[in-house]
Amino acid sequence: MKPFYFQSVYYLKSFQKLVNITLLLSLCFSELAYSLEIFDVEKNSTVVGELKTILVSEDETVADLAIRYETGFQDLLIANPNSHHWNPKANSKYLIPSMYILPQESYNGIILNLAELRLYFYIRGSDLYENIKVLTYPVGIGRLDWKTPLGETFIESKVESPTWYPPKSIILEHEERGEILPRVVKAGPDNPLGKYVMKLNVDGGYLLHGTNKKHGIGMMVSHGCIRLRNEDIETIFYNAPVGTKVKIINQPIKLGVYKNFLYMEVHAFNKKEVYSNNQKNTLTTDNIHMPVELVMDFSEQNPGFSINWKKVFKTFEESNGIPTIIGKKSYN
DSSP, X not given: OOOOOSSSEEEETTTTEEEEHHHHHHXXXXXXTTTOOEEEEOTTOOEEEOOEEEEOOTTOOHHHHXXXXXXXXXXXXXXXXXXXXXXXXXXXXXXXXXXXXXXXSOOSEEEEEGGGTEEEEEEOXXXXXXXXXXXXXXXXXXXXTSXXXXXXXXXXXXXXXXXXXXXXXXXXXHHHTTOOOOSOBOSSTTOXXXXXXEEESSTTTOEEEOOXXXXXXXXXXXXXXXXXXXXXXXXXXXXXXXXXEEEEEOOXXXXXXXXXXXXXXXXXXXXXXXXXSSGXXXXXXXXXXXXXXXXXXXXXXXXXXXXXXXXXXXXXXXXXXXXXXXXXXXXX
């Protein structure tokens, strides 16, 4: 089944008729119960989803869990530091970090946060009374020597079943390893671009695309492009028209409010360095001033919140990507 559109109706090609969006959403949720991450954004709230604790099945790997629960490989490892690295023990409890602080409350397009290896696709409601919806997916991004660029751009073009023409830099990299890379890779299971490609209006030809290596999602593995699982890029491909805005940010610390509670979420690849094109975003145990400044700025703009500073420091130290309550609104 093709991904759904977020209008009042959707043209479902397999049945050649119009389907009401309510029915279509119910079908998607029933078929993709563990993979579809779509949320209504409540007014004055930037926290969505909820943490899940599951029991690991026999012979289930971290990579299997990442695909099943639509999360990233690295996200699971960081959220479960005491678990076995690759094969969690069967029937053991395992935390799925499926709660998120949105990079911002509303947007008209896609926000990619490099620090958390995650993409957020904002869909505006059909009228002023309908909540904004957000889909979120884990992504693979550029390695430290092939950085994904920051900034705001837009989707310039889209191609289904693309042919890949490896650039010279990648051809030379393979030759240095003694590998011969084909000059042309046609559409199919061996194509590293997957089934769908969306070109960004950025110098260097950066792409949002699928992949033939689904286990690399949620890791720094690409040559600068943004990889998604094929079913995820398919949904975006059919719902994000050419011209859709794309904002690429590096935000390792996020604050969000939900039901009068203040949450903080901290991401770091390690304690020495966060992937960054801006030195101010580098996260280390020495620059505790970063969360302090953010929380103090929030408090100035949102008076009435009492802050638990012990929770602030602990959340920063753990940097596990899990939203944690660090404050509550007072009614004095």
